[in-house]
Structures are given as C-alpha cells and as structure tokens.
Amino acid sequence: MKTLVNRQLDFMGKRRLAFIMSAILLVIAIGALATQQLNLGLDFTGGTLVEVEYAEAPSLNTIRERLEEAGFRDVSVQNFGASTEVLIRLQQAYDANVGEQVVDLLRDGGTDVNLVRAEFVGAQVGDQLRDQSGMGMLVALGLVMLYVAFRFQYKFAIGALLALMHDVVIVIGIFSLFQLDFDLTVLAAILAVIGYSLNDTIVVYDRIRENIRKSRIEDMPTIFNEAINATLSRTLATSGTTLLVLLALLFLGGDLIRNFSIALIIGVGVGTFSSIYVASALLIPLKLQRQDLIPAQKENDDEEEELP
Incomplete structure (x- = not known):
C-alpha cells in the first residue's frame, strides 16, 4: 500500500505553479484578442x-x-x-x-x-452568424453550469464553468495571436472542446465525490490527488487516442479542416490540463468540505445508530 501511495503524483502540490501558468496563458490570450482581435473568415465577414x-x-x-x-x-x-x-x-x-x-x-x-x-x-449574414454563434456559446456554458450544479454541488459548477471558460479563451486567443482564420468550422471545434473538457471534468468530479464520501479524513488535497491518480490512466488514454486522430486530420485532411483540427488539438491539450489543475484545484480555494456532499443530519443519525 505504501509503495502504491508513493507512486502517486502530487498534482495538488503543484497547483500554484499550474495557476501561474494558466494566468500567463490567459493574459496572452486576452491581450491578443484586445490588440489584434480575431481573423474572421468569410463565414462571418462576407x-x-x-x-x-x-x-x-x-x-x-x-x-x-x-x-x-x-x-x-x-x-x-x-x-x-x-x-x-x-x-x-x-x-x-x-x-x-x-x-x-x-x-x-x-x-x-x-x-x-x-x-x-x-x-x-453578404456581410449581414456574417453578422447574424457571429451574433448567434456567440449567444449559442454563452447558452452552452450556462446549461453546463446548471447541469453540474444539479448533479454535484454549486462549488463544482463554479469550478467547471471557470475551467471551460479557461479552455475557450485560450483556444480563441491562440487563433487571434497567430491570426489563424476563424470560421464556422473553428467555432464547431470550440463547442466540441467544451463537450470534451466537460466530460473529462465530470469523470474526475465523480471520483472526487466518491472519495470524499468514503474517506474519513478532512485533507482535501490528498483526496483530490487520489481521485486524479485513479482516473489518470483513463484521461491519458482518451486524450492520447483523440490526439492521434486529430493529428491525422491535420496532416491528411487538407485545408478544409486544418484549422478545425488545430482548434481541437489545442482544446484537447488545454482541456486535459484544466480538468486537473483548474476544475479540480479550484475546489480548494472554493473551500469544498465533506459537509457540502454529506448532510450533517445523516452523519448524526449514523452516530445514534452506533450507540448501544
């Protein structure tokens, strides 16, 4: 048992460094969007x-x-x-x-x-596409937050929402930084990134919730590390096989889906990172506790049943 524990990676111990890396990427992405904006494709400009x-x-x-x-x-x-x-x-x-x-x-x-x-x-059609796509993305993020809050707890919803916003901003910022064409295929890729990242986050959240309910310790970083390490092989296998397919599309798919592939490759990498170091690690400053998932009355009832 000790050997297994010693082999576990201390993800939460590196969370401050990960937060700094995320902050740097976000500053670069937001700065690029503010100064250069997006290189909108024909779908949006006419x-x-x-x-x-x-x-x-x-x-x-x-x-x-x-x-x-x-x-x-x-x-x-x-x-x-x-x-x-x-x-x-x-x-x-x-x-x-x-x-x-x-x-x-x-x-x-x-x-x-x-x-x-x-x-x-026409430019008018392009304006409508731009406005409707932006609204669709906001609606998707809002529904995601409601779903996670209903399935888990509102602190999980905040962590998931911030992680998804983190992924979307970085992907869009990279397209702005390098002035890659941003068209409807890229927008579709970003929506796919939201779904992929959310799925990865839900898997980790499920294990975190399970571990909190089973464990009797109050050390949340330790519980989170055990949950992340337990799902790490699944996460790496899913991300690795997905990236192999996307790399094939990038090099063999032609110009039609090149930017689509680039957006998904960036999104899968950033989404895998954020499911660990943003969605999960943010639960610590949000002060998630066992009481958030296990009602106090239930614990009291258990104690009363143990009394002779």
Missing part, C-alpha cells in the same frame, strides 16, 4: 465563393499565388470534395463577372478548368 473543377488535381499553392498576383485579397483555396474540385474564397464585394475572371486567370497556360458556381455571402 465575401465571394468561387467553385471550380479541374481535369487533373491542381496545386493549391499555385492557385493561391496566381490569384494574389492578380490583385485578389485574402484568398483562401481548398479542396472541396474530390481533389480536382477547388473552393476559392475571396474577401471582397461580389461582382457578377468574378467567377469568369477567376477561371480565365486559372486557364492561363492552357489549364483545363471549368466554373461550377460563384456565390456571394
């Missing part, structure tokens, strides 16, 4: 979509360079379905002839390419 089809799979970099040399701004080029189908996003006002202009430019040199469609995404 612009022109041009879909073309080649006879043979083209080089996306060559297409992008040719369009930028012709004066098109904020060009995004990605495969759309088959390798011969290309979707071009141009962040500029729609012109009825823009599709033919793009195709004529790409046909330079005898390349066999045909126009499939050219559409315009």
Whole structure:
C-alpha cells in the first residue's frame, strides 16, 4: 500500500505553479484578442465563393499565388470534395463577372478548368452568424453550469464553468495571436472542446465525490490527488487516442479542416490540463468540505445508530 501511495503524483502540490501558468496563458490570450482581435473568415465577414473543377488535381499553392498576383485579397483555396474540385474564397464585394475572371486567370497556360458556381455571402449574414454563434456559446456554458450544479454541488459548477471558460479563451486567443482564420468550422471545434473538457471534468468530479464520501479524513488535497491518480490512466488514454486522430486530420485532411483540427488539438491539450489543475484545484480555494456532499443530519443519525 505504501509503495502504491508513493507512486502517486502530487498534482495538488503543484497547483500554484499550474495557476501561474494558466494566468500567463490567459493574459496572452486576452491581450491578443484586445490588440489584434480575431481573423474572421468569410463565414462571418462576407465575401465571394468561387467553385471550380479541374481535369487533373491542381496545386493549391499555385492557385493561391496566381490569384494574389492578380490583385485578389485574402484568398483562401481548398479542396472541396474530390481533389480536382477547388473552393476559392475571396474577401471582397461580389461582382457578377468574378467567377469568369477567376477561371480565365486559372486557364492561363492552357489549364483545363471549368466554373461550377460563384456565390456571394453578404456581410449581414456574417453578422447574424457571429451574433448567434456567440449567444449559442454563452447558452452552452450556462446549461453546463446548471447541469453540474444539479448533479454535484454549486462549488463544482463554479469550478467547471471557470475551467471551460479557461479552455475557450485560450483556444480563441491562440487563433487571434497567430491570426489563424476563424470560421464556422473553428467555432464547431470550440463547442466540441467544451463537450470534451466537460466530460473529462465530470469523470474526475465523480471520483472526487466518491472519495470524499468514503474517506474519513478532512485533507482535501490528498483526496483530490487520489481521485486524479485513479482516473489518470483513463484521461491519458482518451486524450492520447483523440490526439492521434486529430493529428491525422491535420496532416491528411487538407485545408478544409486544418484549422478545425488545430482548434481541437489545442482544446484537447488545454482541456486535459484544466480538468486537473483548474476544475479540480479550484475546489480548494472554493473551500469544498465533506459537509457540502454529506448532510450533517445523516452523519448524526449514523452516530445514534452506533450507540448501544
């Protein structure tokens, strides 16, 4: 038993260092959002979509360079379905002839390419998407807090909510810091991160609650360490296998889901960290006690039953 205990990692003993690391990441993320803001994609800003089809799979970099040399701004080029189908996003006002202009430019040199469609995404639609997506994220966080408060206790809900906000701010801040395109696929990834991080947090919370009810000691850091170590193998296995899939999507999935994969990779890493050092460790300054989970009357009844 002593050997097993000695092998346990002292997560709570390093919580102050973890809090400092989280604070630094949050300051960088918030600073980037305040100074640079997000590099919103066409879904939110409006612009022109041009879909073309080649006879043979083209080089996306060559297409992008040719369009930028012709004066098109904020060009995004990605495969759309088959390798011969290309979707071009141009962040500029729609012109009825823009599709033919793009195709004529790409046909330079005898390349066999045909126009499939050219559409315009209005700025008003982009504004609605931005507002509705932000509201959806806030609603999701609010429902999460209510769920955790109902299932556990309000101190657990506060810890889970702060952990989820921590994850979301860091992911969005990194996209702002490096000016990566923020579009609807990235927003979907952030919502997936919320679900993933919450699931990881719930697993740890379940074990913490179980250990508190079974244990007779009042040393919460020790109880938390035992709970986290008990679920650590499950957490690492889940995170590891998820990251393997996301890395495959990142390197093999193409431009269409590259930023989606990046957001999820960052989110899984940060979410795994926060389930231990934010959601769990915050229960200590929130002064979680056994009495929060075990009614005092029940304990008194047990004591009365033990009397002869």
